[in-house]
Amino acid sequence: MIGEQSFPYYFGRDCVAEIGAAITALGPDKLVIVTDDDVRARYRHHLDTLAGSIPALILSHPSGESMKTLTCLSGHLETALRAGITRRSVVVSFGGGVPGNLAGLMANLLFRGVRLVHVPTTTIAAMDSVLSLKQAINSGVGKNHIGTYYAPEVVFTDVELFTSLPDRELRSGLCEMAKNCLAIQPSALDGLRRVIAAGELSSPHSLLWLLDASIAAKSAVTRSDTFERRAGLVLEYGHTTGHAIEICDHRVRGVAGLPHGAAIALGMLVAAHISHARGWLSDDEVSVHYEIVTGLGVEPALPASVSVDDVLAVIADDNKKGYLPPRPGTVPFVLLRSLGRPALTGDLPLVPVEVSEIRAALDVVARASAPVVVG
Ligand SMILES: NC(=O)c1ccc[n+]([C@@H]2O[C@H](COP(=O)([O-])OP(=O)(O)OC[C@H]3O[C@@H](n4cnc5c(N)ncnc54)[C@H](O)[C@@H]3O)[C@@H](O)[C@H]2O)c1
Known part of the structure; x- marks a missing residue:
């Protein structure tokens, strides 16, 4: 519960298949999965499991803070729109705080708000950033200077994902x-x-x-x-x-x-x-x-x-x-x-x-x- 907004946070171990089933149950016409290149390479099979039979567009960028930019955000937004997403589509973040923040802003901006699901894969994202509605990218002047507040529908964490973290x-x-x-x-x-x-x-x-x-x-x-x-x-x-x-x-x-x-x-x-x-x-x-x-x-x-x-x-x-x-x-x-x-x-x-x-x-x-x- 965050102020007026409340959303469920489910967490467990070895539960990616259950997370995929729960995302399917939201009834999306398409998934827009936001991740980074390293997470994508490491967890290719998990991405397939998360999407299940739902058509999924995977938007990936090089890992790290330097991708929290308007350029990266705008590229992802354009790609999602060209791929034909609709108001019934769901944006899913699968990664750390950087894909999480980009996904949060995307979900807020697309059609003035589509559903957002966070699947954090770092301890920072799971224990901190997804517990906040703050979604932000960096400007040339400073960190997190361009942003908004947006609530996810739901957060799912599988702590097994943290075992590969440096x-x-x-x-x-x-x-x-x-x-x-x-x-x-x-x-x-x-x-x-x-x-x-x-x-x-x-x-x-x-x-x-x-x-x-x-x-x-x-x-x-x-x-x-x-x-x-x-x-x-x-x-x-x-x-x-x-x-x-x-x-x-x-x-x-x-x-x-x-x-x-x-x-x-x-x-x-x-x-x-x-x-x-x-x-x-x-x-x-x-x-x-x-x-x-x-x-x-x-x-x-x-x-x-x-x-x-x-x-x-x-x-x-x-x-x-x-x-x-x-x-x-x-x-x-x-x-x-x-x-x-x-x-x-x-x-x-x-x-x-x-x-x-x-x-x-x-x-x-x-x-x-x-x-x-x-x-
Ligand atoms: N919204 C908020 O309130 C809030 C709170 C805290 C942090 N943040 C933001 O979150 C960002 C920092 O989060 P972060 O550290 O998760 O950043 P990140 O997304 O860059 O992830 C850190 C690194 O871990 C790698 N990684 C991710 N999951 C992995 C896994 N399971 N196994 C191996 N490697 C993995 C990534 O590829 C990346 O290189 C900052 O931009 C910060 O501003 C936001």
Whole structure:
């Protein structure tokens, strides 16, 4: 349930045939399956199973963030229209967050809205992006600047698909899941600790638990906030600095740069240090951040490719600008007063943070090469 919108989310193991049968039961005249070239090559048979006897148009693009563009979107839209899709057709995303976002926008734009089904194949997509109505592509100016909100009919996840994910991609999604535990549902932290301690991040049993916990945490804040513009802004925890670190790192290292979730994990450390310096988070609560982030395999230090000045320059363009009255020299941030309790301005979980506070926290993370002892 996301605000006024609700949709079922089914998940299980080894269930692609059942997913195909459920898609057929929607009665589409045609499927438009949006995927990327790597997923398509790896899961060719699954694509056949998903489509069953329904005529399917497969729209595929090279994998990665660089495809979240208007050019790629417009190419897919034109191809779908030329293939004769109708209002009864269903757009199916089969892949990570990139095909998911492109499919979401396509479904919203075609005939002003056709049915959308998500079949996420990455932990980021399954545990984070499909639990949001946000659908966006990147502009030349920044990430996710062109977008809309659109709800799927239904989401289907087969956790078996995650077993082929490179370790860094698997962990990337789990960092977003950890963010939801730290910022929204600290009661799930013990379960996450157990999964980390058992070294079983990729076992189907653990993945089913992690998925369940992600759905619970994320829907707790989006239930009353369809557009993630009020309580749901807490989901941006770690993102102000995390996005900036990701952008700076990718400028230098390209696709070899930090995965999205790892960058967000570093952003959470920065946010935790700012909250600690304000006297909000305790030493222990900052240490919990380090315990979880390092437990998920993220080196708790800025990569050598990223300078504090560059990160601060990118943060100035953060897409949460405008939520708070403008105050020169400050940036709106999600900060925690304690685990699971964001600091509020009115009813918004955002507070203005001085650039000097961000710099001080970034300096701590930039200097670190091992877990920082606070206090
Ligand atoms: N809408 C939202 O609220 C929201 C939330 C989080 C992330 N996102 C977006 O999602 C994107 C990141 O998601 P992502 O990491 O899934 O990106 P992605 O789609 O690029 O997938 C990452 C990589 O994993 C590969 N892959 C996918 N499934 C695989 C599988 N089962 N086995 C092996 N490899 C596989 C892909 O080919 C790709 O190379 C970003 O664009 C981000 O903005 C959106």
